[in-house]
Amino acid sequence: MKIKNIIILLFFITGLNTALANDGWLNILNEGGNNKGIKCTEAIQGAIEKASKNGGGTIFFPAGEYLTGALKLKSNITIHLDSGALLKFSENFDDYLPYVEMRYEGIVMQSFSPLFYAKDVENITIKGRGVIDGQGKAWWNEVYRIETAKGPIPETKYQKMWTEQNKGIVYEPYYKRTIDKHFFRPSFFQAYNCKNILIEGVTFKNSPFWTINPEFCDNVTVTGITINNPHSPNTDGINPSSCTNVHISNCHISVGDDCITIKSGRDADGRKYGKATENVTITNCTMLSGHGGVVIGSEMSGGIKKITISNCVFDGTDRGIRIKAARGRGGVVEDIRVDNIVMKNIKEEAIILDLFYDKDNAVEPVTERTPIFRNIHISNVTGGNVNKAGFVRGISEMPIQNISFSNINMDGKEGFTVITASDVEFHDVKVNATLGSSFKISDAKNLILDNVGSSTPIKGIPVIKIDNASNIMINNNFPFNTTDIFIEADGKETKNIFLKNNVFNNVTTTVKKGKDLDKKAIVE
Template sequence: MNKEYTLADFGAIGDGQFDNSEVFKRAFESLQKGGLLRIGAGEYLSGPIHITATNLVVEFETGATIRFIANENLYRPFYSRWEGVNCYCMHPCLLINESDGLIFRGKGIIDGSGPWWWATAQQKRNTQKGPVSAIETELAKLNPGYERQSGGGGGRQSQFLRPPLLQIRESNNVKIEGLTIQNSPFWTVHPLYSTNIILKDLSVINPPDAPNTDGIDVDSCSFVTIKNCLIDVGDDGIALKSGSGKDGVAVNRKTSDIIIEGCTVRHAHGGAVIGSETAAGIHDVVVRSCFFDGTDRGIRIKTRRGRGGHISDLHFQDIRMDNNLCPLTVNMYYRCGSLDAEDFSLERKPVTPTTPHIEHVTIEGCTSTNNRSSAAFIVGLPESPIRDLVISGCTFTVADEHLEPVSESEMYEGLPITEGRGIRLRNVSLTIQDVIVQGIAEEYVIEEDVVLTRE
């Protein structure tokens, strides 16, 4: 490593007031071919940061914070993927793009100044039907046909396509370790089209009511390790995705070879989540020795007609879950973002390239306590039932107080109402062994097209 600098060498002022945008630009341009950049204690205000480099180490000293300016006009249109669809969207706050061999480490903080973004997104969701602001109008022109694109509920119809806080795009061999990453405008940590990524000992923090602030979204990536992270956010905790619908099928870049280990997730919509953007497939995933504390769902697989993709070879092991609405959900009637009521039909539909498929899923040695809505929700499609699901050595315990409606078990549409709080089964082939369901009289709610094998 032949270059070592401090951020102060480039004129940085860490007083929380000075705009360091040009400072970061000079620093990372100087280090494109490698080196070490130390960021000293202080609060460094900045607009979006774009990094393209090789063999670069960025080291945060204790007390170092990068805080991004909350001004939508700074985040110029950038072609990336937003809620599963390739399009122009706001430039990420911190972007690692087309890079190889980067390490970000230390006890510092990356802060996205989220409150303005969250309040604005909520207001637009409630009052705005289409683009209004200058950046929204510009994005709408760059994204013809956006009105017909589905989303996850983040705001595609207004084209208020908020920036993720940290995106790792088209990059290899990137390690992010020890940092606190917080107050994201949108998704927080978003590896995209990348390989060999390590996310270790991170704290990813957003308020529980901050909209669409997923913790970590691994999107069309391979060979990713997420280890010993604390995730406390306002949407899904750790999610695996691979594109949505026809666009995701056409791009055809899967997510595979993922390890999630030793992580704690709190207050999220789901702990370890597959989907709902699943078009190119998600395969060969291991989630083990994690704790999902107060998340709405624990282990969560979600997709629907129109999302597409094969989901297979998932292994969840030794997961502890407490105070969830529902600890285990496999949902092929996920409701958010759909523009077509036929997505939720109970009738058998033709299998198309955007029909999702789920098979070869193993859940073993998992325990849940204080489930407030139901023990589990497992619902496939009539034309694409869930196949080869195995649950072994697991205990699910429904709470005896502070119960919530069974319908809160998952975010679904089109299914009949049920009152049973046991394991709901529909369009699934399931093998169970040494499974205990406690706190209710009826362990299973068995509906249509269920093949249940007890061993």
Template sequence: MKYITILFLTLLISVTQAQQLPVVEYPSFKPDTFNITSYGAKADGITLNTKAIEKAIDDCNKKGGGVVVIPKGFWLTGPITMKSNVNLHLKSGSVLQFSSNTDDYQLIKTNWEGLDAIRCQSPIYGDGLENIGITGSGIIDGAGQVWRPVKKNKLTPPEWEALVSSGGFLNEKKDTWYPTERALKGSKEKRPGVIAEGYDFVKAETIKEFLRPNMVSLIHCKKILLEGVTFQNSPAWCLHPLLSQHLTVRNVTVRNPWNAQNGDGIDVESCRYVLIENSSFDVGDDGICIKSGRDEEGRKRGVPTEDVIVRGCTVFHGHGGFVVGSEMSGGARNIHVYDCNFLGTDIGLRFKTTRGRGGIVEKIYINNIRMNNIGGAAILFDMYYMAKDPLTMFGGADKPVIGYFPVTEATPQFKDIHIKDVVCKGAETAIFVRGLPEMNVKGITMENISIESQKGMQCIECEDVKIKNVTLHTNDNAKVVEVSNGKNLTFDKVSYKPTSVFMTVAGAGSKEIQLININASTANKQVLLEEGLSDKIVKTKK
């Protein structure tokens, strides 16, 4: 009877949790097939098959939908436009290779990093569609190498010499290569391509190759399925659903060179009802990223990314495994991330923003995460993001000037975020939390976490943070936890290696810190207070 009662409660809890998860609707397609070879496509690697593929898509759409088949073979094409009720299906052994001729990509009005902008048309593009899919087991290659700039410090000397000798243009410092003179010119412009900056099609043409497209751009779409396909070598972001609903990404592989500028895996922006599952990402920037617009334009749009599930995914390389921001001005909420691996990423769980963004990130639930070989922080909340490589902040870079600003609609917020059941084998820093003086990171819980790292935890300008059953095995013999202006903090059962000081506390704003069930004998001194702080700030109990 006792066993039955426990089983019933377990099932009840499971059902309750399942009911709380968002429900994502899937598209459905008619079985009718439209093979691109019937429209004149040739798999010779020379013929540009753009018209044949688009004819097949148009015909499929006009006849009520179905499956456009890309058969086994090497298919060269220019950018293609999706249409409603069409499933673009790549058979095993197929390669859909996008053109390396930038003249094939017209300039269009679109969105870039949360701002209305003029960019080159994406290799796969769709706007205002419903019931669309890109499925199968083939490969889609975006020819990103003809678009992307390359930094000298990300190549070996022979690789750099070979790249420079192949053509292209160098910046004044001779440390960044650009594929064309127009791409180099764009790198010197203020907010290149941004419409609010005064860009029109004529002006944008003068810096065209700098205005790299995202590889798959789907805007204002409903019921999207991306399944089974390998997406690789994108000019900028690889997968970019924007202002869309009911998106399923399942069993896909996303690959970009590790040094690809803006080579994100997937950026889900201002979308609702999203499922990303059983997929792998090996990229040059953030792996799985949540966005919702940038600064004032993003706040005016006012569309958060919400009701998202990310599960069973692996990120092998990237600036972050699971990321929120930095363009999160419309907010992000009700996001569930679980059963994921981050292996060799710069940051594991990464929340980033800065003053001017605005937006509220809340109701984030993360559990069962495995990590190893993390270059920076395993878990990071940073409200001073400056669009730099995330490892620079852990490599001795200058700290930001800390000042108090008035709270306005442009003040971002991180709150109500819950992380549990995390294991990380190797990181530079275990946990890094840095809020703003006027808007602390608040309402954070971390439970059942074990991290092996060089440094422990930093908690700066944070409030209402609860740490429970956490192991911080660090190689820093000076301290394990560093608090600066931390309020209402609880550390319950934190295990650590022998060290000089368990916790240092600084800042006049620090108060109400509790240490519970912590073995004081493991440190020479449990708490070291900055001069002038009252010893009543920290209370210990078992």
């Protein structure tokens, strides 16, 4: 019986070892890798290939330090970094060759492989509690070297390769300065034409360029990650571009450019692919250093639609919510909802929708080059110590349309400005500005200002200033504090300004009329 039991036990142990060996987990230390910081790209890529041949699997990084060059992900592959694992990417540019098809700032081209690169695959995951360091300083320094040169400098082999492999590339004249550099840094993670992507838990830092950058992808989830790219150029956090069904949640981001940016291609190249970014949810995130908290554009030529942004905190970013484009971009940004946002210490605009980003070209006929912003609704926002509460500016051939601001409280230097827009509504919006009017409206029509005002009105300064605007309803306003001037209106085009259901007992001058205002423009 003892011999029989020993045989059974041996069979059990052998079967268990076989099961463990075939459970899809590959410990990188058993696959030729090392956790001593010695480069092991071949071992890591070999493990990915091995798992892929078996239908997929998890490449497991125990605690320790790893060094690698670019990695190409395959279908059904998970990169799992345990707590205490630090995966560093090489500072040698040769480790990101050969060039691959990728998208850089909205233009498809051949350039350096992204650090993590995936193309035409599905079911890819990066997860765990480890840290991934892009060691981007070498890339940043090369950009600084090229951009700050005071005269012509010899082209590197990488610039020559770019020129050889991108003949016939199409771009607008304003982008020539960027193209002329012939040096395009890789994204930290770029999945190109992939589906079912999950990035969870890990910390990314020191990205060479944009950090998480899915392009032409479907079903992307980014949750619980930290991104930290300090003092670095164009190191955006999460940039889905021409993607559908994107879910971003519970992230903490502090970067050298925009924290989260939604894009869909640049100019003619973006319109050629014609792939919108749509069905995107962003929630429960904190954004610290960065040019913008959540940004849409400016590369939005494929269109951006059906976006929700909620339950986020922006503290110390240059701007909060920013939607930007310019003539020549084309594309439609529509069906955007922003709700339940807290902003603090915003250096520029808390909210900005601007069609004059990047360049100021002459008026054009309405064509596919004309950008469109419409159906954008922002509610339940609190802002403290902001420079400007809000700025809305359309172009004359395409005013920004159907915008609403509801239940907003802002304390800052300047208020809201609306220029070249139609169908704009403010409901329950209080702006305590220290300089100028809380609301400035010009070259606009079809507006509602319902229960708006300021808790700190400035003597001699109107709360609402109107210039060459028409069809405006100002209603349900009751200034609680002593107010010198509530409305100032001027301009030959100003007409049909209706005041209804207001209580102006605390107002010295209800309407200050300018010299060019028609006598019938105000209806009380």
